[in-house]
Amino acid sequence: MKKFTSLKNYISYIVIGLVTVICVILSLSGVLKASTAILLEEIAIKIMLAVSLSLVVGFLGELSLGHAGFMCVGAYLGGKVAYVLTQQLGEDDPILNIVILVIALVVGGICAGICGFLIGLPALRLRGDYLAITTLAFGEIVRTIFLNTSEESFGGPIGLPTPRFNKEWFYVICFIMVLITLFVIQNLIRSKHGRAIKAIRDNEIAARATGINVTRYKLIGFILSAVFAGLAGVLYSYTKFNVSSQIFDYNYSIEILVIVVLGGMGNIGGSIISAVLVTFLNRELANILTGNLAVLKDIIYAVILIGIVIYRNAPGLKNFREKYNLKKLFSKKKKTAEVTSDTVAKEEN
Amino acid sequence: MEFLTTFVNGLSLGGIYAMIALGYTMVYGIAKMLNFAHGDIIMVGGYTVHTVLPFLAILLSGVYNPTVAIISSIIAIIAAMVFCMMLGIVVEKVAYKPLRGASPLAVLITAIGVSYLLQSLAQMIFGSAPKHVNIKALDFGILKIGGLAIGYNTIITLVCSILVMIALSLFVKFSKTGRAMVAVSEDKGAAQLMGINVNRIIMITFAIGSALAALASVFFLLKAPTMTPTFGSLPGIKAFTAAVIGGIGSIPGAMIGGILLGVIECFAQAVPAISPYTDAIEFSILIILLLVKPSGLLGKMRREKV
Numbered sequence: 001m002k003k004f005t006s007l008k009n010y011i012s013y014i015v016i017g018l019v020t021v022i023c024v025i026l027s028l029s030g031v032l033k034a035s036t037a038i039l040l041e042e043i044a045i046k047i048m049l050a051v052s053l054s055l056v057v058g059f060l061g062e063l064s065l066g067h068a069g070f071m072c073v074g075a076y077l078g079g080k081v082a083y084v085l086t087q088q089l090g091e092d093d094p095i096l097n098i099v100i101l102v103i104a105l106v107v108g109g110i111c112a113g114i115c116g117f118l119i120g121l122p123a124l125r126l127r128g129d130y131l132a133i134t135t136l137a138f139g140e141i142v143r144t145i146f147l148n149t150s151e152e153s154f155g156g157p158i159g160l161p162t163p164r165f166n167k168e169w170f171y172v173i174c175f176i177m178v179l180i181t182l183f184v185i186q187n188l189i190r191s192k193h194g195r196a197i198k199a200i201r202d203n204e205i206a207a208r209a210t211g212i213n214v215t216r217y218k219l220i221g222f223i224l225s226a227v228f229a230g231l232a233g234v235l236y237s238y239t240k241f242n243v244s245s246q247i248f249d250y251n252y253s254i255e256i257l258v259i260v261v262l263g264g265m266g267n268i269g270g271s272i273i274s275a276v277l278v279t280f281l282n283r284e285l286a287n288i289l290t291g292n293l294a295v296l297k298d299i300i301y302a303v304i305l306i307g308i309v310i311y312r313n314a315p316g317l318k319n320f321r322e323k324y325n326l327k328k329l330f331s332k333k334k335k336t337a338e339v340t341s342d343t344v345a346k347e348e349n
Numbered sequence: 350m351e352f353l354t355t356f357v358n359g360l361s362l363g364g365i366y367a368m369i370a371l372g373y374t375m376v377y378g379i380a381k382m383l384n385f386a387h388g389d390i391i392m393v394g395g396y397t398v399h400t401v402l403p404f405l406a407i408l409l410s411g412v413y414n415p416t417v418a419i420i421s422s423i424i425a426i427i428a429a430m431v432f433c434m435m436l437g438i439v440v441e442k443v444a445y446k447p448l449r450g451a452s453p454l455a456v457l458i459t460a461i462g463v464s465y466l467l468q469s470l471a472q473m474i475f476g477s478a479p480k481h482v483n484i485k486a487l488d489f490g491i492l493k494i495g496g497l498a499i500g501y502n503t504i505i506t507l508v509c510s511i512l513v514m515i516a517l518s519l520f521v522k523f524s525k526t527g528r529a530m531v532a533v534s535e536d537k538g539a540a541q542l543m544g545i546n547v548n549r550i551i552m553i554t555f556a557i558g559s560a561l562a563a564l565a566s567v568f569f570l571l572k573a574p575t576m577t578p579t580f581g582s583l584p585g586i587k588a589f590t591a592a593v594i595g596g597i598g599s600i601p602g603a604m605i606g607g608i609l610l611g612v613i614e615c616f617a618q619a620v621p622a623i624s625p626y627t628d629a630i631e632f633s634i635l636i637i638l639l640l641v642k643p644s645g646l647l648g649k650m651r652r653e654k655v
Contacts, residue, residue, distance in 0.1 A: 129383045129453065133635070134635070134636055137633075138632070140586070141632045144628045224504075250582065251465075257458065295472040298435070299466060303466065304468035309448070313452065315451060
């Protein structure tokens with residue numbers, strides 16, 4: 001049994017690593033289409049966003065509605081740094097490009113982290129609802145500020161021009177970043193600090209009574225989540241020719257939240273799966289549903305969101321939930337099936 | 350003179366915000382939840398007026414004159430209020446009631462889901478293109494006193510919002526239902542023991558809040574007669590900001606916060622250098638206020654007990 005648990009700890013790395021290797025082989029042999037590469041980039045960015053938001057919503061038990069705002073900070077500042085540096089140093093040398101990318105990632109991540117600190121400091125000391133509204137306000141502030149910048153600084157309403165090097169291979173970098181995100185966040189959650197964070201989610205007062213510094217751990221979780229959102233933003237700015245602040249609105253934050261809730265709160269594997277599914281479905285449905293029907297997708301998401309939350313949390317449905325528990329149904333089957341079902345249905349804790 | 354005009358406009362806008370903020374603050378005080386869908390009720394109210402007005406115009410085309418036009422507009426407004434009331438009750442029954450007693454996070458996410466759903470439904474029914482909703486009959490032009498030029502609409506809005514606030518305060522203070530609402534917000538369990546039907550009180554709270562939101566949408570339409578599916582979200586967020594500034598859960602707090610925010614918004618928009626950043630300024634005020642006085646201007650700080 002111990003072997004299974006140790007395998008479970010690494011299953012997400014293995015799967016993502018394998019997918020990356022397969023894609024690299026495919027694109028080396030020229031089978032991988034450019035549109036698929038773009039989809040892979042999108043998926044990787046969504047996974048980063050979902051996993052980082054999952055840290056706050058699923059493990060810390062706080063609601064952040066400004067995830068797109070942190071991403072916006074990363075996209076604009078990291079993208080700007082990358083753009084200026086490529087303008088100054090040229091864009092032909094591949095090693096130089098990588099160095100610039102790393103610098104942009106560091107700048108974007110740190111700036112988003114600082115914003116997370118500034119927002120989290122007042123809000124995390126208060127009750128949960130205030131954090132939701134403060135982060136929401138933060139997202140709007142960031143968007144408004146970048147929208148009204150001058151053309152020379154951040155492009156204003158036109159958007160920020162960004163470098164985009166090596167179209168075919170960028171998804172590999174995105175997936176490496178996903179692995180780094182997973183590595184940091186999963187290890188955090190499994191560490192002493194992660195258990196402290198989960199204790200705060202389960203009962204803040206009890207956690208405080210056992211000597212956990214609640215504000216400090218909340219801040220750590222919140223800042224880390226902001227940093228990875230910022231990193232995702234930098235990657236986003238690389239995948240587009242132009243970053244427009246219009247994209248990072250309230251609805252984008254909600255979309256990430258939907259992904260996290262669909263995947264199961266406090267379940268990183270679930271967040272990854274639902275990020276892949278939602279991004280894929282988004283693109284496929286965008287092709288099928290046109291005109292006024294395009295909004296059907298949003299209606300379905302909204303209904304699923306409400307349904308899942310009510311089903312999982314309603315006190316009146318407790319007996320029903322215990323009777324038809326997915327985990328129980330799966331565990332009745334043979335042990336060989338357990339590993340696969342565990343990766344899908346097992347909660348992280 | 351320009352200062353005075355801006356001030357009156359700010360008061361009137363603040364009156365609208367206060368009306369919406371009242372809905373937020375009452376629901377928060379009584380159901381202890383943040384009703385994110387409240388902003389979208391405003392939008393539904395606007396679309397109801399948009400649907401009912403042409404219908405009434407056809408119905409009354411034989412006897413059309415200015416008085417009939419005004420009456421039909423008022424009927425449309427009442428229809429919007431009734432429809433939003435029912436919508437508020439339905440939303441509460443379907444989405445929020447099953448979650449009573451669940452974690453606040455779950456309720457919050459459901460509320461966001463409802464908001465998302467209402468927006469998407471509106472977009473499917475009416476399309477995402479802006480709709481022109483002109484309540485012409487209620488447009489009385491501009492009042493000029495010396496150098497002061499104020500639209501009659503602004504004055505009507507201001508007067509109506511003050512009347513609504515007075516009526517609501519009296520209702521809460523003196524009526525039996527109002528007293529019951531205060532009791533529920535103080536202590537739900539104790540109120541239940543005193544024979545108050547808590548579910549009914551929560552339903553009434555949602556109904557009143559939604560009706561006020563519908564009324565607010567009409568005043569927004571008098572200011573700028575266009576309607577989009579996302580129309581309600583920004584006023585909703587701002588009104589919530591107002592409610593937090595005033596101290597969430599406190600009815601006079603929502604009024605003060607709303608009017609304060611409206612005045613700030615109008616003055617910020619009057620200065621060309623900072624007018625693009627109006628929204629950012631308003632939200633920054635919220636964050637700074639939370640730093641300095643976490644419970645808002647008139648709110649009470651609740652200590653969580655084990």
